Amino acid sequence: MNITLRQLRAFIAVAELGQFNLAANSLHLTQSAVSILIRDLEEEIGARLFDRHTRMVCLTLVGQEFLPQARKILKDLELAVGDVRDNASLKRGQVTIAAAIVLAATIVPPIIARFLRMYPEISVNIRDMPEEAITPALKRNEVDIAVGTLSEDDTEISATPLLRDKLMLICREDHHFAKRRSVSWAELKDENLIVLAATNPLRNLVEHNLIRVVPNFRPKYEVRFSTTAISMISAGMGVGVLPENSSQLASAVQVKTIDLVDPLVMRDVSLLQRRQHSLSPAADRLRAAFVAWAADRAGFSSRD
Structure with a gap:
């Protein structure tokens, strides 16, 4: 089945306005373009959606049954796109960060607190755990990023240095x-x-x-x-x-x-993440906050 969003929008517009020319005006299309979209949609479905009259059209029984489904499809898509846009603009989002026990109790909270003051709509979950549990948690996709020590090279994990102690x-x-x-x-x-x-x-x-x-x-x-x-x-x-x-x-x-x-x-204490794995906008921004903290700390130390 090859039903397009343009076909669904044309179908809903004609159903709600009752005329092809009014639907065409609302969609900024020609009347013939709307007619073609409806015809192609009916061919894909395998049934007539409208009964055509001289000046008006009305839904068939199949069209009446299909209309709420078409509206729901478009509504669900609009909500999904809205969610993605909100996440991309950091109006919402969720990040899970793992940290070694001591790091979770020392350097991590102040950085996250400052981050949340800048992005209050983002939810940050902190999972404090033993060092040896961090890499497996990353590989199981249980956390987005982590702060800890990488004892040896791991082809699945990338490490961005944060500090040395x-x-x-x-x-x-x-x-x-x-x-x-x-x-x-x-x-x-x-x-x-x-x-x-x-x-x-x-x-x-x-x-x-x-x-x-x-x-x-x-x-x-x-x-x-x-x-x-x-x-x-x-x-x-x-x-x-x-x-x-x-x-x-x-x-x-x-x-x-x-x-x-x-x-x-x-x-070395590093910011850890899975290689070749794109972070969500929220996780990527939190990662940047930790890297910026490390850069500020390095700059402060060099001035001492």
């Missing part, structure tokens, strides 16, 4: 490292080390550097969340190696953040 030693305030300005990786060999899960990208960074100076490295505890590790450190159960921005979550507990050196290890 260093790995730091976290210990309790009364720990023998607490008054030091820095601690080397090698000095961790006799400590009860609390590490993140083996699937977490940060774990790879920690193990890579520890094994070089402590070949027989074995963690004392393994947890899934940085917040759990910080609480355990506060309870005196050991020390941990976490990103620098984790210290923002440690202010309420009795722990210290100390530079970890020899070597100084950095990790």
Whole structure:
């Protein structure tokens, strides 16, 4: 079946106005063009839609049954096009962003809050999750974009750098490292080390550097969340190696953040998305907000 929108508009106009010439004027077409559109529509449907009289036309029974359906088709199309235009103009839209637990509690909320002040009609859903859950969520199309650490190249995921922060030693305030300005990786060999899960990208960074100076490295505890590790450190159960921005979550507990050196290890925080996958206008604008935040932050740091 090859029914066109022009045919439907012509059919509705003739049905409502009762004359081909009036319908033609309303559609800015010639009367013969409207006649051809109606004829072609009747041929596609396989039934007459109008009974023609000398000056007037009236709907056949088939035409009476078809008219509300034709109106609904056009109305649904107008609503669909309106929705697309509203989304494109950011008058409405929805974005789902994933973020690693610590990042979701530190850098992400202020950026989204500023974004929503600019685009209040857009709904932003935040899914905080472990680092290792972010890439699978992107690949399953459960989230539009994400903020996290990509531990290795992935042909399905693109990464736009947002910031770099260093790995730091976290210990309790009364720990023998607490008054030091820095601690080397090698000095961790006799400590009860609390590490993140083996699937977490940060774990790879920690193990890579520890094994070089402590070949027989074995963690004392393994947890899934940085917040759990910080609480355990506060309870005196050991020390941990976490990103620098984790210290923002440690202010309420009795722990210290100390530079970890020899070597100084950095990790990249990136804006992640699926490769060769177009973002919605709302998601693309939120992505741009994060990239702009990173650029502003880099510019501020260069002036310090």
